[in-house]
Amino acid sequence: MESIAIPIAFQVLLFLSLGVAFILGSTWIITTLRFYAHLRKLANGKDKDRPTEPLALPYAVPWLGNYIGLLIDQASFWAKMKKTLGPNHQLCTTRMGPAKCYIITGGQNIQAIFKMSRHLSTDPIERQILKSVFHIPDRDIDIVQQPARDDKGKATDMGKRNRKYDIEKIYENFLLAPRAVNMLTRKFLDVFGEALDQAPEILPLPEANSREAEWATVNFYEWLKDHMFTASTTAFLGSRVLEMNPDLAKDLWTLDEQFLNLVYGLPRFLARSGHEARDRLVNSASRWLDDAHNHGNIENSEDWDPYFGSRFFREKEKMDQKMGLDTKSRAGIKLAFLFAISSNAIPATGWMLLHILTSPTNILSRILSELRSCLLPNDDNNNTTTLSIAIPDLLTPTRTPLLHSLYTETLRYHVAFSLSRDVKSRCTIDGHLLLPGNTIMAPSWMMHRNNDLWTDPPADIFYPERFLATDEKTGEVSFSTAATGGGRYFPYGGGAHICPGRVFAKQEILAAVARVLVGFEFEFVDWVETGTERVVGKKSVDGRGFPGHKKGSMGLGVMAMEWDARVRVRRRMLGSG
Numbered sequence: 001m002e003s004i005a006i007p008i009a010f011q012v013l014l015f016l017s018l019g020v021a022f023i024l025g026s027t028w029i030i031t032t033l034r035f036y037a038h039l040r041k042l043a044n045g046k047d048k049d050r051p052t053e054p055l056a057l058p059y060a061v062p063w064l065g066n067y068i069g070l071l072i073d074q075a076s077f078w079a080k081m082k083k084t085l086g087p088n089h090q091l092c093t094t095r096m097g098p099a100k101c102y103i104i105t106g107g108q109n110i111q112a113i114f115k116m117s118r119h120l121s122t123d124p125i126e127r128q129i130l131k132s133v134f135h136i137p138d139r140d141i142d143i144v145q146q147p148a149r150d151d152k153g154k155a156t157d158m159g160k161r162n163r164k165y166d167i168e169k170i171y172e173n174f175l176l177a178p179r180a181v182n183m184l185t186r187k188f189l190d191v192f193g194e195a196l197d198q199a200p201e202i203l204p205l206p207e208a209n210s211r212e213a214e215w216a217t218v219n220f221y222e223w224l225k226d227h228m229f230t231a232s233t234t235a236f237l238g239s240r241v242l243e244m245n246p247d248l249a250k251d252l253w254t255l256d257e258q259f260l261n262l263v264y265g266l267p268r269f270l271a272r273s274g275h276e277a278r279d280r281l282v283n284s285a286s287r288w289l290d291d292a293h294n295h296g297n298i299e300n301s302e303d304w305d306p307y308f309g310s311r312f313f314r315e316k317e318k319m320d321q322k323m324g325l326d327t328k329s330r331a332g333i334k335l336a337f338l339f340a341i342s343s344n345a346i347p348a349t350g351w352m353l354l355h356i357l358t359s360p361t362n363i364l365s366r367i368l369s370e371l372r373s374c375l376l377p378n379d380d381n382n383n384t385t386t387l388s389i390a391i392p393d394l395l396t397p398t399r400t401p402l403l404h405s406l407y408t409e410t411l412r413y414h415v416a417f418s419l420s421r422d423v424k425s426r427c428t429i430d431g432h433l434l435l436p437g438n439t440i441m442a443p444s445w446m447m448h449r450n451n452d453l454w455t456d457p458p459a460d461i462f463y464p465e466r467f468l469a470t471d472e473k474t475g476e477v478s479f480s481t482a483a484t485g486g487g488r489y490f491p492y493g494g495g496a497h498i499c500p501g502r503v504f505a506k507q508e509i510l511a512a513v514a515r516v517l518v519g520f521e522f523e524f525v526d527w528v529e530t531g532t533e534r535v536v537g538k539k540s541v542d543g544r545g546f547p548g549h550k551k552g553s554m555g556l557g558v559m560a561m562e563w564d565a566r567v568r569v570r571r572r573m574l575g576s577g
């Protein structure tokens, strides 16, 4: 029996393999021929006066199209796409499973997307995230996304009386207004400073002025991220939430790692840790909301209270209650905000500090001298870490030009997200017709890391001074955003859905960098595997061994670090260099 079964199995396998190879090969040949025929037609200038279908990228796998290539390695996919399209085309389509996807690059096209909010929508992607990641039922998402109504109750795009309008008002008044955002930054900085001062892992300053503080050894990013999470969560959600849920940070970072698995709807048995972390988080946030309603006062107009936290969250909770959402949905929405608050600003701060601490050109001393000019005088003989940073000074680019340039470069280099919109109604970009029912993807990587747009040094080099300009007459060096225009730089997205946390995020990142550098001295030890002491890179601070981006973290915002730095750290005597 066996002697017959093996050849049959082999024949079946061979037959299947040939079948698959035939399907892949013929799909690739057909889509490639179609691509070049279309390219020639466009080059001949036919149809030049009327909108045309965009070029369709060749692919090998029917139905899935380029989905797999994009999932496996985005950077290589974008590079290959750029080569295939050549210099004259910046818009194409590809099949991504059930939907056709328009991939859009080029400064003018990106700017066009930001101006076309009437034709484009984020509702489907928002629904997917709220449902799959934060467990909000469709019924409540329908309420959240209820369309605008005009005075006669008719659905309209332009009406102001919709949920989105209410949330825009809350953003404007309690997240973007200078008073609100300064208060949030102040609270963040106070709690962050306190957390660092009381950190048990770092030894206290000695009593006598003459002796230096003792060194401790920590994994740098892990150390930073826990203290920053405590500070930003307390500033936004109050102090009770962490007292009630000491594992909140752990669960949120698990959710961060598992985010895409949940977005893609992987079942529990394939993404157990993500599902479990999400369930615990929703329960924790529900208990926190119940406690806040029982003990706090939602009508309180104070800037901050321990139960609800910021005025922003109190107003958001009032809005969610008014819409009739149940506790779990309201908790899920607050979690989505907590996720947005933590998942980008904290790694951005980590990257920025790692670049400073391991810089081959020693920018630390220059940054420190900028920061020292932002310290408020303290009355304890400069022998304490009770630091007070003047936030308005820190945010003034003329005082801290290098810090501003480094921040801008950090977001250029380490942010990679795919701006995503659904086409609501027929529209045209760059002479090409976009049809409703399809999606748009505009990868920031194609602009931020494009060597044709960023030269001297090229885009793939991290250059802290990139955004500094020298006045030819006076020789004065200043921070300049001239190179960020024209749709080539958009770390916070743009148009109607531009990130509403962008002002706070910048203030938080700069304040955290300042507080860490003026409060502590560091000595690099080794590059280590995250969460362990296992050495991964070269023992070097001259740029070698610097972590790359963790696989799979591209496309979502600030990319994750491949590994961490082991450092010696001690409290800085304020007088020391």
Ligand code: HEM
Residues within 6 Å of the ligand: 122, 175, 337, 340, 341, 342, 344, 345, 348, 415, 417, 419, 420, 491, 492, 493, 494, 495, 496, 497, 498, 499, 500, 501, 502, 504, 505, 557, 558
């Ligand atoms: C370095 C830090 C941050 C980065 C790089 C970042 C980036 C982004 C990006 C790229 C988008 C999509 C924009 C678009 O589609 O056009 C976005 C949306 C959003 N961000 Fe941020 N973000 C950061 C920090 C924050 C913070 C601190 C908050 C909250 C306080 C926040 C809240 C949001 C919200 C609510 C949205 C959805 C807006 C909408 O769909 O209308 N983000 N962010």
